[in-house]
Amino acid sequence: MSWKPVLESAGLDAWIVRMFASIDERNVSWLSALARRCEEAFGDALVDLVPSYTTLLIVFDPLSVSPSQARAIICQTLVDLEPEETAHEGEVHELPTWYDARVGPELPRVAEGAGMAVSDVIEAHSERAYRVFALGFAPGFAFMGLVDPRLECARLNTPRKRVPAGSVALAGLQTAAYPTETPGGWNLLGRTSARLFDRERDGFSLLRVGDRVRFVPVSREVFEREGGNTAPLEPIT
Amino acid sequence: MTQHDLPEPGIRVLCAGPLALLQDSGRFGVRHLGVTQGGPADLYSWAWANHLTGNLWGSANLEITFGGLKLVAVRDLEIAITGADLGATIEHKPVPLWQRTIWKAGDTLTFAAPVSGLRAYLAVCGGFAAEPVLGSVACVTREELGGFEGNGAKLATGDELSVNRSGSGQQLANAPTEAPKDVLPDFSQPAVLDLLPGAQIASFTGRSLFDAFNTWWQVDDRADRMGVRLRGPTLNCKINTLISEGISLGSVQVPPDGQPIILLNDRQTIGGYPRLGALSPLSASRLAQCLPREPVRLIARGSDAVLKEHRMFRAVFHSEPV
Structure with a gap:
């Protein structure tokens, strides 16, 4: 050191x-x-x-x-x-994620910024095992990284008043999933069905500093079967 | 739990007002999960409310912000109200503050609006009863944790609040019925807040450091349990933003607009703005009683003197039955 x-x-x-x-x-x-x-x-x-x-x-x-x-x-x-x-090495968690513009409205924007196809953005985001650097912002909210530098993108100019629980998001070279519905200014790529913060669970938070996390692309059917919320997002107001 | 401690409805909420929250001393040991500490914004007044009702340190009582709250006693209760003077009355008669009082069944207790200070604390003999969530009943609305229902809900009209039957006569017999005059805060006086310098203080310009400690700052409208924004001269720091790091109670952070924000109990656990240091716990309590547009001043203090004052304050209160 x-x-x-x-x-x-x-x-x-x-x-x-x-x-x-x-x-x-x-x-x-x-x-x-x-x-x-x-x-x-x-x-x-x-x-x-x-x-x-x-x-x-x-x-x-x-x-x-x-x-x-x-x-x-x-x-x-x-x-x-x-x-x-x-x-x-920490624990490795796999988060089933439905990547789709209906629940991840910035997917096209990130693809455009990277000069990549949407399918390549999904591949680039889901192939890495990310490290949890910190928890904060809200209970169980894990700041993870680092993402493929081609996907790097600034936060939204106007944060959303409501980002639904499970939203998988990107800002700078970091990625995260929102444990509960909160305001937020990150770019949304999709949604995970994983329960990230559960007061009934031993330890409460699924993710801890040092853990490894992979987002695993799943179909809408699998996402729904796992209890994922398919409600589309409200436009930014 | 003895039979005496069994909770029973004690109070019914006739009108909830803008913000009334159940608070114990706070939620500890879970901040690494992103869970904030919560607890009373004015720890000093909260502690005295418990003390006057014979409740141990850490017992939960009600934090009433601004007023507008109307409660009715379901059975005879002994209570103490401390903190802000929110014009509290029982059946239209003023309630003496900072002392124990009888509240008869069927009588209505009303908190009107601030006379001086912003937050009052209502403790009942026996204590309020609620199931802890993550080790605490401290109510944090943003995190949906704590309170009477466990989900972070503030008091709502129609709620019935559980109060333990006050069984510990011994405890109550040993408790003072009235706070000595010399411990009563005067919220009508401008707040002078002790700041322990630290963190990035060396990265602020000389002019900004002079201004920080020689200005009557004004409390901004943007003030809540997460933090209180101050208005005054622009403070400049050579560092604009930091890699996010853990932030403690009372931290005085300065975002790029140069207007300080002092972080209170419901702050986010990590943050990335440079800081001048942190207020002492008792000064954070004092700040929590300031209304928008009131003046506050920061003074730099060493930790030895502040520690002595803090330990003297805590020595009054019991954490175990006497």
């Missing part, structure tokens, strides 16, 4: 460890290793850990640990840190 970690104050009860300068799939094994060490080192004083692309936010209980004590604990966990090789 050529980059030197930097600790920054994030308030009375949190530090952020800046581990890397740029997004890289290999970051996650270092961040996972640091998270595991923090869990052990803080014990009951740990409140939350929020890993993201290049950082780990560590939230602790300021009644039992002062900010300076927490800083010392974190510095200790960084000594001789080794990447977590087992976590590196």
Whole structure:
């Protein structure tokens, strides 16, 4: 690791460890290793850990640990840190996805921008196993990448007020699937029947930071049989 | 659970008003799943409402924003109202705030509109009863989590709210019936907020740092439980956007338009704007009582002094039966 970690104050009860300068799939094994060490080192004083692309936010209980004590604990966990090789591969999830302009209205636009046929866009998007970099925006919303650079596209100028749950989307070099209906400005390519966030499920979120994800193209029939919602999208208003 | 703790309908909602939410201390240990913390926007007033009704730290009570709420007691209840003065009355008689009060069965409790402050807290002896979702009953409408139904729904007209039979006489006997005068906040005074510098503060221009701490900022109309936007001089940062990272309560972020947004309990878990630092938890509580167009000021504080104040505040409250 050529980059030197930097600790920054994030308030009375949190530090952020800046581990890397740029997004890289290999970051996650270092961040996972640091998270595991923090869990052990803080014990009951740990409140939350929020890993993201290049950082780990560590939230602790300021009644039992002062900010300076927490800083010392974190510095200790960084000594001789080794990447977590087992976590590196993570779990591989396959998300059945119906790619279709009726539920993925930006499919033609992305194809046009890439100078590719729609079928080639689907192939390019579905052949990679993506890495989950971060969860955020909404419960279970996983930021994944990196997509084939030919598919790179800017966000919509006007975000949609309602993006249906399951929508498979693209922005920049990242891809995601919306766990619940929310507003959103990403380009929609299709819809998955997978349930991404389920409060009845052990662990709640299907996807975790570090997991691998593949979108598997399925027909409308299979998508519907798996419980997918085929309702077409409202136009952007 | 003893027989005393069995929940029973205690309150019926006659008129729900704009926003009333059940809040415990918040949802923790799930932020890595993209789930926000929720919990009371004004932790300070929320904690006192529980304390005055003999409820332990973490018990759920009602956060009432702005007013417009009308409730009727189904049975005799003992309650405490803290936080904002929203002109609360029982059968048209003003309810004393920051102290325990009897609310007789059949009587109507009304929260009218802000006199000072924005959010009131209503706690009942025995505590409100609801099933936790992801470890908490904290109600987050955007995430459809928590509250009385578990689905993030705010109070609706016609709802019946479950209240535990107050069994712990011991607990209540040890609780104060009135908050000492010196702990009462004065929301009519301009808010001066403690900011712990951090994050990207070094990347702001000198002029912007001067402005940040020498301006009476104005609270914008765009203020809710996710965050509060401030209006004032444009702050410039050498960094426009960051790779998204975890953001803590009270973070003061500055988007490219140069107008700060202070993030509160229902914020998204990660974000990508540069930050000056984060407010202390008690200052985040104070900000949550500010109405649009009220003035606020930021002052830079070191963590030692802020920690001492925070621990003094928490030392008052019980997390275990006494």
